[in-house]
Amino acid sequence: MTAVPALLPDQTTPVEVRKKGGERITIRWADGHESVYPARTLRGRCPCAQCVNESTGERLVFEEHVNPDVSILEARTVGHYALHFDWSDGHTTGIYSFDYLRRICPCASCAGRAA
Amino acid sequence: MTQVGIAEAQVLDALRSVMDPDLHKDIVSLGFIRNMKIEGGVVSFDVNLTTPACPVKDRLREQSRQAVLAVPGVTDARVNMTAEVRRPPAPSTAALQNVKNIVAVGSGKGGVGKSTVAANIAASLARSGARVGLLDADIYGPSIPIMMRSGRPAEPRADNVIEPGDAHGVKVMSMGYLTPGDQPLIWRGPMAHKAVQQSLLGVNWGELDYLIVDLPPGTGDVHLTLVQTVPVTGGVIVSTPQDVGLQISMKTLRMFQQTKVPILGIVENMSYYVCPHCGGSDDLFGHGGAEEAAKAMGVPFLGSIPLDPAIRKASDEGTPVVIAEPGSKSGQAMADVTGALARQVSIRAFRNVTLSIVEE
Secondary structure, eight states: OOOOOOGGGGGEEEEEEETTTTEEEEEETTTSOOEEHHHHHHTTTTTTTBOOTTTTTBBBBOOGGGGGTEEEEEEEEEETTTEEEEETSSSSOOOEEEHHHHHHSSSSSHHOOOO | OOOOOOHHHHHHHHHHTTETTTTTTTTTTTTOOOEEEETEEEEEEEEESOTTTTTTHHHHHHHHHHHTTTTTTOEEEEEEEEEOOOOOOOOGGGGGTEEEEEEEEOOOOTSSSSSHHHHHOOOOOOHHHHOOEEEOSSSSOOHHHTTTTTOOOOOTTTTTTTEEEETTEEEEEEEESSSTOOOOOOOHHHHHHHHHHHHHHOOOSEEEEEEEEEEOSSSHHHHHHHHHHHHOOOOEEEEOHHHHHHHHHHHHHHHHHHOOOOOEEEEEOOOOOOHHHOOOEOTTTTHHHHHHHHHHHHHEEEEEEOHHHOOOOHHHSOOOHHHHOOHHHHHHHHHHHHHHHHHHHHHHHOOOOOOOOEEO
């Protein structure tokens, strides 16, 4: 496992979270960067224990396993540190910390060093 | 209907050998087994999983089938796999919308006087005229009822809302109230989770300026539930001056940081000994360690509290020292720490922007 570069506080502090229907989430960060997460991409990166093996960290559920039409039924904040989604496929267990969300930013310049 | 003498209990016992690999418990204890029917030698039942997308569904089905087939007299086992997604309790914070600031008090280990400090901070804030609540979330050793001499609250009202107790102007709720008498709380994680949620959201806190939450020592379930249930304004860490205490306190600090709970500061407790006879001071455990650590970590240092028999005595008698002896060295130290904390909370109040998800 290669070392993951540490993120600066501004890179993991959201200043705005927008949701477009069930199809995507957009986060604007304190450093000015904007991350756009299509629903299926986000569902396919779910960090919960059903989607990622807890002890080995091996991913069990990938984006290609997710229904192409999956949508976000509901999104809410978890304390100050994470987002939580109810998915149209019934999945609800993932808690996406802002650190994690910044690491999986799918934009072209971030995707190269994704977690 | 069990002419061949297969008892449901026998089947359940056999099924106890089947473990859910994620939840690390057997499927009987988890309550997964439903609708069991025993007709002659044929046993049929549902295994109700927590998600239809369970990656180990087939393995569990086969293990369940084999386990039941091993019961004497069973000729066939029919396993029906069902699922019901157990929704994580909705973090509805509506009930705490009238609470302006939630301050968590934590420590790396037990015995550093975290509850004493929490009780004194609460009482001191109330004495200053603030509306204050104190939630004793220490499931392992809820001691706030003794320190605040607060009575057990009345039974929950018809709508299941608990009225908090009242002591020294502070609204008090304790995990200790959730079991009768001197019974300990022997809980698995999910039980603690539910109890903490109930104590936060199911208590009629009313309008509060501050809700002080006395966490259990260390890092774990209760902390996670707290930060996932309500937006915590910030965390306070109580430490002794000793290095070992501090090393462990750093873990609590990292825990707060990882869950984005702002650190309001570190309090050094048992900082020095005040002799009750001559009034002189002695640094029993060394002195200033927490202040140095706070400086190194770039977090505020909120003050030092002496190791003073008067603090212990006041706590045992149910009146925090800030109320019992406000003019004493210890009472003053507690009041100073409270002031420093309130200042940090105010700073945060201006800096924290409530994040909401906007529809575009």
